[in-house]
Amino acid sequence: MSGMDLWAWGEDAEQPRILHSMVRVGDLDRAVAFYRDALGMNQLSRIDVESGRFSIAFMGYGEAFHTGAIELTHNWDHPANTEGYTHGSGYGHVAIGVPDVHATCERLRAAGVAITVEPKILIEGGPALAFVKDPDGYSIELIQTSRRPAGAP
């Protein structure tokens, strides 16, 4: 449990806020590598709990995990580690804002990531968006945040 500040809520401890989303993954190193190397997040913390036989890693773009993060949970002995977790019909995705969704998708494609919905503008006047899958099959929505022209360098 080294390196994790369990009370890292910053100055806003008295205000409620959305902290993170948790998904279970079959291979923690593989999942961390995807969110770090393909999506550019930082590993904010990691805890290995021998007594509970699970590990968790927090991934995000900041330096701390109190302003939006993804919690990756790995249950050491779960059969889904080899069989795969099921996804149901309810949960949708985590959305990530990126400056240039076209460039991001090209970079992800080159890295072997499955692009499940190519960049497109869904609502006139709105940003381009795309969908990719993480190594455990979770959908990630990519939303363009910069107003630069689509595909511009």
Added chain:
Amino acid sequence: MSGMDLWAWGEDAEQPRILHSMVRVGDLDRAVAFYRDALGMNQLSRIDVESGRFSIAFMGYGEAFHTGAIELTHNWDHPANTEGYTHGSGYGHVAIGVPDVHATCERLRAAGVAITVEPKILIEGGPALAFVKDPDGYSIELIQTSRRPAGAP
């Protein structure tokens, strides 16, 4: 689509960031009421798309939806609206930081919300946490963010 700024990314449009998590819900008004009245979030925006026969509402604690939000999607004609969405084994929960998890759970219980895990400290020295279910059966983790003594007013 009134009232929604499609480019409300603030000053950080050039930096990637985690934007929101999306879940599908069977009754949008019921879900909005839960996140607003029981959890104290604001409805940040709502879009009704006649052509796609869906509505989405963004819920969060801030005034805009670029720093952490929950997207509630309602597909008008989906059979899951009456049959219920399935949850699979993979997706876990959204975590919400609250100043006093005991007080929050008491308030939610009084409002008829199911407390699935009563407040407890999982890791010595860490915050108390609890789990509740939203009206569509999604797990919400509540994590105490203030260091006030457990249960103190």
